[in-house]
Amino acid sequence: MKLQRSTRCALFAVFELAREPGRHVSAAEIADTYGLSVNHLAKVLRELARARFIQSVRGAGGGYTLAANPKRMTLYDIVSRFEELGDDDGAPPEPGADTDAGQALTRVLTEIDAITVATLKSISLTTFLKLSRKA
Amino acid sequence: MSLTDDNHRIRPATERDIPAIAAIDARITGAAKDSYWREMFDRFGNRPDRYFLLSDSAGRVDAYIAGEVRAWEFGSPPCGWVFAIGTDPDARQRKVASRLFAAICDAFKDRGVDTVRTMIAREDELIMSFFRSQGMMAGPFVQLEMPIDEAWPADDPEADT
Numbered sequence: 269m270k271l272q273r274s275t276r277c278a279l280f281a282v283f284e285l286a287r288e289p290g291r292h293v294s295a296a297e298i299a300d301t302y303g304l305s306v307n308h309l310a311k312v313l314r315e316l317a318r319a320r321f322i323q324s325v326r327g328a329g330g331g332y333t334l335a336a337n338p339k340r341m342t343l344y345d346i347v348s349r350f351e352e353l354g355d356d357d358g359a360p361p362e363p364g365a366d367t368d369a370g371q372a373l374t375r376v377l378t379e380i381d382a383i384t385v386a387t388l389k390s391i392s393l394t395t396f397l398k399l400s401r402k403a
Numbered sequence: 404m405s406l407t408d409d410n411h412r413i414r415p416a417t418e419r420d421i422p423a424i425a426a427i428d429a430r431i432t433g434a435a436k437d438s439y440w441r442e443m444f445d446r447f448g449n450r451p452d453r454y455f456l457l458s459d460s461a462g463r464v465d466a467y468i469a470g471e472v473r474a475w476e477f478g479s480p481p482c483g484w485v486f487a488i489g490t491d492p493d494a495r496q497r498k499v500a501s502r503l504f505a506a507i508c509d510a511f512k513d514r515g516v517d518t519v520r521t522m523i524a525r526e527d528e529l530i531m532s533f534f535r536s537q538g539m540m541a542g543p544f545v546q547l548e549m550p551i552d553e554a555w556p557a558d559d560p561e562a563d564t
């Protein structure tokens with residue numbers, strides 16, 4: 269599975285804020301740590317703030333802090349904000365989708381999506397932090 | 404089994420604990436399965452290589468775990484399997500299940516195995532999150548199933564094997 273650039277930015281940003289609870293972390297710090305474009309990261313941070321996952325504090329000593337409970341927030345919460353995760357309701361059908369082969373392909377991809385979603389939903393930020401310490 | 408503090412301890416289940424275990428499961432699942440838990444105790448209680456452990460807080464059972472060491476199923480070298488775990492909803496967030504999991508892992512290690520394994524329904528996010536929080540990851544096996552009535556004919560000329 270390959271994540272879009274925005275999704276990786278979001279995961280790194282939220283991870284960084286969860287790692288230092290209470291501290292105001294600047295976008296520049298996060299961008300520097302992970303080699304991200306500050307402009308792109310700023311857009312992602314705005315989206316995360318709109319979702320109320322993080323909050324920004326303006327002024328000197330300002331930055332971003334985590335607004336969500338890291339024990340309750342999962343990777344799915346973040347990833348699903350930026351990626352289509354098997355939920356293509358409303359999307360126009362792909363060419364060939366109504367053929368036998370298309371329907372068989374849908375069954376296989378649905379199985380893969382279900383495993384992906386279950387995996388992302390089962391990993392909280394706290395667990396992700398622990399994983400990062402083992403890596 | 405270990406005594407974790409003055410009021411809380413991990414201990415093996417006894418026959419007298421079955422109603423308390425069944426009651427915790429009924430609170431979690433909404434289904435009373437007394438005979439199932441009696442059978443579980445018969446299979447896992449006080450047996451070599453099998454473990455049925457409880458979290459006992461001041462004489463009150465607030466969580467359970469059951470598992471065993473199995474060898475060469477699905478071609479796997481001996482490993483510990485956790486088959487059941489449950490925590491009274493009132494006792495959650497107190498790390499009682501984490502202590503039980505650590506205790507059964509210690510018991511597995513004492514039997515010479517270095518891997519613990521379990522199986523969880525995909526939609527059971529709470530339990531899956533718990534095992535993830537203990538460090539568990541997807542293993543090398545994939546569970547497959549099908550309705551038997553949908554099996555393709557044994558003499559299917561298009562079968563791969």
